[in-house]
Amino acid sequence: MSNVKVAVVFYSMGGTNYQLAKWAAEGATEAGAEVKVLKVQELAPDSVIEGNEGWKATVNATKDVPVATSADLEWADAIIFSTPTRFGVMASQMKQFIDLQGGLWANGKTINKVVSAMTSAQNPHGGQEATLLSLYTAMMHWGAIIATPGYSDPVVFGAGGNPYGTSVTVGQDGKMIEDVQAAVKYQAKRTVTVAEWVKKGNQ
Numbered sequence: 001m002s003n004v005k006v007a008v009v010f011y012s013m014g015g016t017n018y019q020l021a022k023w024a025a026e027g028a029t030e031a032g033a034e035v036k037v038l039k040v041q042e043l044a045p046d047s048v049i050e051g052n053e054g055w056k057a058t059v060n061a062t063k064d065v066p067v068a069t070s071a072d073l074e075w076a077d078a079i080i081f082s083t084p085t086r087f088g089v090m091a092s093q094m095k096q097f098i099d100l101q102g103g104l105w106a107n108g109k110t111i112n113k114v115v116s117a118m119t120s121a122q123n124p125h126g127g128q129e130a131t132l133l134s135l136y137t138a139m140m141h142w143g144a145i146i147a148t149p150g151y152s153d154p155v156v157f158g159a160g161g162n163p164y165g166t167s168v169t170v171g172q173d174g175k176m177i178e179d180v181q182a183a184v185k186y187q188a189k190r191t192v193t194v195a196e197w198v199k200k201g202n203q
């Protein structure tokens with residue numbers, strides 16, 4: 001049993017990033033961590049969501065998932081983010097959540113959090129790396145320790161070979177094209193391992 005606490009924080013409109021978050025939670029749990037799966041606050045108006053069956057279904061599927069708070073981040077040793085690619089950057093809902101952490105940041109509470117990120121996009125080259133970099137840029141300001149998969153395990157190649165973090169392509173039908181489950185779980189386990197090293201080194 002590791003003594004690492006992991007917050008898996010996601011935004012999802014069509015369900016993909018919710019699934020990635022659940023797989024990450026499985027991987028982190030298997031690595032012995034204590035895990036919370038948390039969604040970020042929705043910002044889109046109800047009137048827009050109402051007109052989109054897939055979006056409505058995701059809101060319903062995630063209705064019992066708690067909304068992430070600063071207290072959750074303070075609790076966590078490691079944070080795994082999952083966000084759709086939106087015009088080549090993270091979804092605004094995720095950015096809003098990050099922007100709400102100014103108080104945590106100002107009190108030095110984001111320093112040394114071990115972070116890792118995942119994303120999805122409709123196109124194979126639709127901005128996955130740029131999205132992950134957009135998140136990691138904010139993490140550098142946090143003083144967080146970014147733990148990417150790199151090419152540290154063959155499973156990364158099998159999932160499309162994104163060393164920045166696991167990414168998946170979502171078809172027009174909303175289904176994932178590559179099989180990334182093993183890569184997500186690997187990324188989560190690696191994040192737990194790095195968080196263990198950091199925690200131990202800090203004691």
Ligand SMILES: Cc1cc2nc3c(=O)[nH]c(=O)nc-3n(C[C@H](O)[C@H](O)[C@H](O)COP(=O)(O)O)c2cc1C
Nearest residue numbers: 012013014015016017084087088120121122123126
């Ligand atoms: C406003 C908007 C912008 C998007 N921008 C991109 C993009 O830049 N590149 C891309 O490949 N897909 C883009 N997409 C598709 C989403 O990335 C895709 O639907 C998402 O990854 C699915 O994740 P989810 O099921 O968790 O919502 C965009 C979708 C929306 C609604």
